[in-house]
Amino acid sequence: MSEAAICAGRSRTTWSDPGEGGDRQFSTRAAGGIAVCAGVDYREAGPLRNACMSSPPSHARALPPPRPARSDEAARLWALRTQAVRATCISHYDAATVAAWSASPLPESYARMIAAGGAVLIEEDGELLGYGIVDLDGAEVEAMFVDPARGGRGLGARLMAEIDAIARAHGLPALTVASSLNAVAFYQAMGFRTIGEDAYAHPCGVSLACVRMHKHL
Template sequence: MLTIRKANSGDVLDAWDIRKASVLAACANYYSEASLSAWVDGSPTDKWANVVERDFYVAVADGFVVGTGMLTVASAQVDAIFLRPSHMGRGIGRKMLESLEALARDHGLASMRLDATLNAAPFYRHCGWSGDSISTYRTSRGLELPCIPMTKEGLHNTLSER
């Protein structure tokens, strides 16, 4: 059984490990090894822990954290949908995204945005997101990565159609 819940301080290390494993597994054919290393190396900082506790949600299967997602309501931004490689392809990413979209609706947001990695853009398009132009994502550590800015409009309408 899969549940999605608000992250807490006990999820910080799992979120970090899932992020690293997911990036290395899913992005390897799209970004250089040097970029991937710069993106995921190191250890979680206090800033990371604060963001996880404030904005992250976790997907839990059989008592084990298997995925993450982040919603920043103030900017209507989705980030950090990462899955353990062992749990990719099981619909968990879609369930996380649907959960974040529902939270956005609950907060009165009519649209959302995200910066998709090159490998993830087809997934988001399949989930109703739009965007094709390649841009540059700047990480908090100053790394620049190609990404595809995407949006999803009409969140209010989606709720009434269900």
């Protein structure tokens, strides 16, 4: 698992979480974690969900195109991740767990994965709206975070589409994700299927319940 994909939303109906990838047996890596998606309402996954329940309002501002993230932006991305965990994971995890989880420091692996070309972000007027990271070595969704105040615009779905495209371009046949409990519906809308429940021993010292998920590309 990897501690990088988090999706935080503006309400308790918004889902988010972690992941890892690959058409292989699941295994927990000592340095890993879970992925949370912040600010994404699973009902707004559009054509990626068979029963789309709603869509962004007609007056919504068009999304800026995603761009590759740079290694020197790792701290900026991590700050959004921290905000997303604190804002949305409290709906499914206790306060003490969220406090310890969100306080964990930026891992060295972030810069490596970004440098490898596995990270994309969306920004608007200089503000970071969301980002996603795939660990190309492990075929794993490492991060998926959206600003909790910017939900409802399809950011999560747009970022996930970019991550899928990057994975395919690097020859990956499938992706897996260890989703936080609040992000399971989002990943289901993105085409992932549930493998089973698990618990991740986070480096911060807490055990995080998660759901292992997988999808073919």
